[in-house]
Amino acid sequence: MDVTITINGEEHTHDVEARTLLVHYVREHAGLTGTNIGCDTSSCGACSLHLNGEAVKSCTVLAAQADGQEITTIEGMADADGTLHPMQQAFMENHGLQCGYCTPGMVMAATSLLEENPNPTEQEVRIGLEGNLCRCTGYHNIVKSVLAAASA
Amino acid sequence: MTIIDDLVTDNEAASEGSIAAGNGVLGKRLLRKEDPALLTGEAVFTNDMKVPGALHLAVLRSPYAHAKIVSVDVSGALAMDGVLHAYSGADLADQWAAPMPCAWPVTDDMKNPAHFPLAATKATYVGDGVACVLATSDAIARDALEAIDVEYEPLPAVIDLEQALADDVVIHDEIGTNVSYTWPLVIEENEGDCQKAMNESAHVVKERYVQQRLIPMAMEPRAVVAIPQPYGGDMTLYSATQVPHILKVMTALTLGIPEQQMRVVCPAVGGGFGSKLNVYAEELLCVQLARTLKVPVRWNEERGENAQATIHGRAQIQDIELAADENGKITGLRVRLIGDMGAYLQLVTPGVPLLGAFLYGGVYEIPKAFDFSCTSVFTTMTPTDAYRGAGRPEATYAIEHAMDALARKMDIDPLELRRRNFIPKESFPYEAYTGLVYDSGDHDKAATVAEGMVDYAVLRERQRSQNVEGATKRLGIGVSTYFEMCGLAPSRVLASLNYSAGGWESATVRVLPTSKIQVVTGTAPHGQGHETAWSMIAADKFGVDPADVDVLHSDTAIAPLGLDTYGSRSLPVGGVAIGMACDKVIDKARKIAAHQMEANEDDLEFSGGVFSVAGSPDKEMPLAAIAFEAFTAHDLPDDVEPNLEVQVTYDPPNFSWPFGTHICVVEVDTETGHTDVLQYVAVDDCGNKVNPLIVDGQVHGGVIQGLAQALYEEAVYDSDGNLQTSGLAEYLVPAASDVPPITTGESITPSPTNPLGVKGVGEAGTIGAAPCVMNAIVDALSGLGVRDIQMPASPVKVWTAIHEAQAAPNSQENQ
Numbered sequence: 001m002d003v004t005i006t007i008n009g010e011e012h013t014h015d016v017e018a019r020t021l022l023v024h025y026v027r028e029h030a031g032l033t034g035t036n037i038g039c040d041t042s043s044c045g046a047c048s049l050h051l052n053g054e055a056v057k058s059c060t061v062l063a064a065q066a067d068g069q070e071i072t073t074i075e076g077m078a079d080a081d082g083t084l085h086p087m088q089q090a091f092m093e094n095h096g097l098q099c100g101y102c103t104p105g106m107v108m109a110a111t112s113l114l115e116e117n118p119n120p121t122e123q124e125v126r127i128g129l130e131g132n133l134c135r136c137t138g139y140h141n142i143v144k145s146v147l148a149a150a151s152a
Numbered sequence: 153m154t155i156i157d158d159l160v161t162d163n164e165a166a167s168e169g170s171i172a173a174g175n176g177v178l179g180k181r182l183l184r185k186e187d188p189a190l191l192t193g194e195a196v197f198t199n200d201m202k203v204p205g206a207l208h209l210a211v212l213r214s215p216y217a218h219a220k221i222v223s224v225d226v227s228g229a230l231a232m233d234g235v236l237h238a239y240s241g242a243d244l245a246d247q248w249a250a251p252m253p254c255a256w257p258v259t260d261d262m263k264n265p266a267h268f269p270l271a272a273t274k275a276t277y278v279g280d281g282v283a284c285v286l287a288t289s290d291a292i293a294r295d296a297l298e299a300i301d302v303e304y305e306p307l308p309a310v311i312d313l314e315q316a317l318a319d320d321v322v323i324h325d326e327i328g329t330n331v332s333y334t335w336p337l338v339i340e341e342n343e344g345d346c347q348k349a350m351n352e353s354a355h356v357v358k359e360r361y362v363q364q365r366l367i368p369m370a371m372e373p374r375a376v377v378a379i380p381q382p383y384g385g386d387m388t389l390y391s392a393t394q395v396p397h398i399l400k401v402m403t404a405l406t407l408g409i410p411e412q413q414m415r416v417v418c419p420a421v422g423g424g425f426g427s428k429l430n431v432y433a434e435e436l437l438c439v440q441l442a443r444t445l446k447v448p449v450r451w452n453e454e455r456g457e458n459a460q461a462t463i464h465g466r467a468q469i470q471d472i473e474l475a476a477d478e479n480g481k482i483t484g485l486r487v488r489l490i491g492d493m494g495a496y497l498q499l500v501t502p503g504v505p506l507l508g509a510f511l512y513g514g515v516y517e518i519p520k521a522f523d524f525s526c527t528s529v530f531t532t533m534t535p536t537d538a539y540r541g542a543g544r545p546e547a548t549y550a551i552e553h554a555m556d557a558l559a560r561k562m563d564i565d566p567l568e569l570r571r572r573n574f575i576p577k578e579s580f581p582y583e584a585y586t587g588l589v590y591d592s593g594d595h596d597k598a599a600t601v602a603e604g605m606v607d608y609a610v611l612r613e614r615q616r617s618q619n620v621e622g623a624t625k626r627l628g629i630g631v632s633t634y635f636e637m638c639g640l641a642p643s644r645v646l647a648s649l650n651y652s653a654g655g656w657e658s659a660t661v662r663v664l665p666t667s668k669i670q671v672v673t674g675t676a677p678h679g680q681g682h683e684t685a686w687s688m689i690a691a692d693k694f695g696v697d698p699a700d701v702d703v704l705h706s707d708t709a710i711a712p713l714g715l716d717t718y719g720s721r722s723l724p725v726g727g728v729a730i731g732m733a734c735d736k737v738i739d740k741a742r743k744i745a746a747h748q749m750e751a752n753e754d755d756l757e758f759s760g761g762v763f764s765v766a767g768s769p770d771k772e773m774p775l776a777a778i779a780f781e782a783f784t785a786h787d788l789p790d791d792v793e794p795n796l797e798v799q800v801t802y803d804p805p806n807f808s809w810p811f812g813t814h815i816c817v818v819e820v821d822t823e824t825g826h827t828d829v830l831q832y833v834a835v836d837d838c839g840n841k842v843n844p845l846i847v848d849g850q851v852h853g854g855v856i857q858g859l860a861q862a863l864y865e866e867a868v869y870d871s872d873g874n875l876q877t878s879g880l881a882e883y884l885v886p887a888a889s890d891v892p893p894i895t896t897g898e899s900i901t902p903s904p905t906n907p908l909g910v911k912g913v914g915e916a917g918t919i920g921a922a923p924c925v926m927n928a929i930v931d932a933l934s935g936l937g938v939r940d941i942q943m944p945a946s947p948v949k950v951w952t953a954i955h956e957a958q959a960a961p962n963s964q965e966n967q
Contacts, residue, residue, distance in 0.1 A: 027200075034192065034193015036371075036372070037199075037373075038371045038372070038373070038455065038880075040879065041455065041880055041881040044455075044880050073193065074192060075192065077192070084188070084191065088191040088192065091191055092183055095849045097187060098680070098849055099190075099370075099420075099422045099679030100189075100195055103191060107191065122893070123889075126887075129887070129888045130890075132888075134888075135423050136371075136679050137853050138852035138853040138857075138891060138917075139852075139888040140852040140893055141852065143888060
């Protein structure tokens with residue numbers, strides 16, 4: 001079936017199997033591999049991206065469900081001139097990443113969190129990110145990054 | 153030797169951008185070079201690679217823990233559209249030049265059953281590969297697995313270590329026993345000293361601890377791409393591995409590929425924690441099938457496969473006996489381990505308990521009354537191997553948890569008991585009871601810093617007033633101290649432990665014609681920030697901006713020499729090698745500068761990237777000019793070759809010995825069994841810090857992994873050997889909301905062993921954390937008669953322990 005999705009402002013149309021997950025559409029058909037896959041149970045959040053402006057785990061959405069809609073992936077976050085999104089900048093300045101595998105999903109979830117709650121407490125950040133797992137940082141500097149982005 | 157001064161102690165101050173040339177960048181909180189690519193999706197992980205024409209491998213895994221393979225019929229898979237090949241283990245049995253490697257035959261009589269990428273006659277754990285498919289897409293390959301018909305004859309599972317020891321069910325018929333080896337380490341002045349200490353000391357505690365199986369769960373599952381060059385014969389293996397160099401040698405040996413034709417590359421690697429320190433079946437399958445079929449072959453691991461078919465860690469039963477005199481001074485130590493090897497020996501599986509053997513004495517003065525023995529057994533579970541700390545967290549847990557048991561028995565403060573046994577600062581370098589020499593340490597300082605950070609005396613007061621009779625929220629204070637044996641490793645020491653390789657590391661430093669610098673390292677980072685840290689070492693040496701230094705790594709064609717990244721070795725071995733190579737480049741540049749300026753070499757000073765002649769301030773020559781002279785070679789001294797490039801291989805003379813003290817505060821809800829970690833303080837002394845920002849990050853992550861062992865994580869098998877925790881929905885890797893913030897404290901005791909004075913920090917947090925948290929929980933509940941709780945201290949276990957203690961007769965006497 002043909003599925004058309006606007007990704008980072010650019011329209012993509014691909015003929016995909018009906019069972020294709022959004023994350024596979026993005027990675028394999030649109031060729032945008034910044035969105036990572038870390039599990040097969042919708043537990044880790046590595047594949048988080050924005051669907052119509054809100055963070056979703058793209059392994060829980062069929063590509064067909066996103067037909068005609070807009071998504072933003074990590075590749076669409078920085079400005080065209082290379083200026084990082086404030087959340088990306090905050091992660092860099094606060095050492096909020098180590099191996100970087102969970103990072104795209106973490107950045108997408110965190111920006112969505114601040115959309116809903118622009119001035120979260122530390123505890124609200126921790127709870128808001130509980131759908132995204134990181135194995136390297138112990139979350140300390142991720143939480144710090146998000147709080148820094150909120151106050152930036 | 154370069155003195156690292158200007159260590160920034162403000163833990164919160166991050167530097168903006170890079171440091172101006174010549175300012176001495178070591179010790180600065182420089183932001184990471186690695187980050188922009190990782191933050192924007194530009195970084196390429198193995199599974200991101202686009203490889204036209206590649207076939208996708210999928211592996212059919214045994215659903216039985218232990219079963220004879222009666223027959224395998226792959227015809228159903230072959231009949232499917234898009235499936236090109238399908239093989240059983242028997243079909244591929246003649247493809248392997250040698251079994252999969254175990255590089256650590258710890259004893260001469262160690263039993264090591266032959267292990268091949270696919271099982272041909274018997275499956276010995278759930279997840280053991282028995283057949284495989286190659287198809288045009290990953291989805292088709294995985295679908296096709298369901299069309300393979302395997303007839304199994306199930307056999308009894310062996311998941312209990314003591315049952316394995318009894319040999320009632322022997323897993324590997326060809327070795328006739330489940331025991332792989334027994335490795336003793338007895339250190340006594342006179343025979344029987346340890347037993348004498350147990351018989352005659354004022355206090356003896358005898359404890360059994362279970363180190364539950366853990367699943368490393370790096371966020372990036374493994375992935376492999378093998379690209380052959382059919383007519384040239386070369387083979388390139390891309391793999392999400394920590395060990396490209398070891399993998400290259402082992403792949404060549406296992407598959408009979410001439411080593412010079414084998415190249416291994418790690419693209420971006422998403423964490424390892426030891427789980428990617430291995431040679432795996434899927435790597436060998438991809439390379440061999442790519443080689444024989446003359447087409448690229450790729451495989452990516454799903455999380456469920458990762459839980460079943462990537463190594464597990466810990467998995468030991470520890471019996472520890474600790475004897476002390478009337479003052480609490482340790483007089484003897486006996487340890488008996490049963491190690492769970494899982495179904496097969498992987499790369500360093502049998503050596504893991506040995507790495508811990510030398511650390512059971514903790515940070516204490518231990519007499520030569522030490523009796524250690526480890527017996528390791530095969531079980532029908534996933535093979536175990538090195539997981540963050542590898543033997544050392546287990547050892548530290550045992551001694552630190554036993555120290556708390558001793559403190560309770562003696563009714564003295566656990567920190568005070570530790571102080572009575574600390575090796576004094578002035579005794580370093582200290583020859584320990586094992587014969588190993590601890591390089592440097594100041595345990596009292598680390599403990600005092602941690603104590604001050606939590607206001608320990610006030611906390612104890614608060615605990616006394618809070619934990620009154622009937623209190624349902626009980627406060628616990630946990631202390632742990634540790635020594636870590638890292639910087640793996642002096643090659644001769646490894647030889648004495650029967651390890652098959654050395655422990656050196658290689659570095660090449662070259663100054664390019666335009667004066668930019670390349671550092672080539674044999675370390676293989678997967679989140680540690682080596683590109684940043686190594687460029688800081690070179691930038692400091694040359695007096696240039698770290699941005700002018702590029703670090704090349706993780707490709708055996710670019711960095712042919714190396715022993716990779718594990719065991720907190722990269723900085724104290726690999727980083728030190730870089731510093732040495734820089735010094736040699738500067739020596740060569742000095743010769744050229746002296747020649748060019750017609751000065752005596754001894755009169756030249758090198759500072760801020762410029763050679764100047766002492767006493768002649770107008771005579772100077774920047775490194776950039778020398779680099780170009782070295783490149784053109786128009787006017788070099790007679791005995792100097794063109795170009796500024798030096799390769800150094802550094803074999804460390806000793807391990808490095810980071811140490812520290814962790815203190816945490818927990819509140820245990822006696823009605824729900826829930827533990828809340830209120831405060832966690834970590835003082836990790838890893839010697840001089842190249843980049844404190846990265847050091848803190850390593851400690852944070854390490855602490856949470858250790859805390860996760862204490863509170864959440866366990867690979868659970870049912871009695872039939874089925875893994876019940878085969879994904880992130882069941883295996884409880886903590887989320888941000890499950891863990892506390894970590895406060896790091898400062899203590900810097902440089903290592904005298906290497907010129908940078910560094911020690912390594914990758915595993916420290918993990919080593920200190922599990923005993924710290926468990927000591928706190930028992931401390932909270934000991935007033936209720938709870939003696940101990942095995943990890944993980946889940947709410948149900950805590951609740952049950954409280955109720956069992958309360959139900960016991962004379963429960964107050966159990967205190």
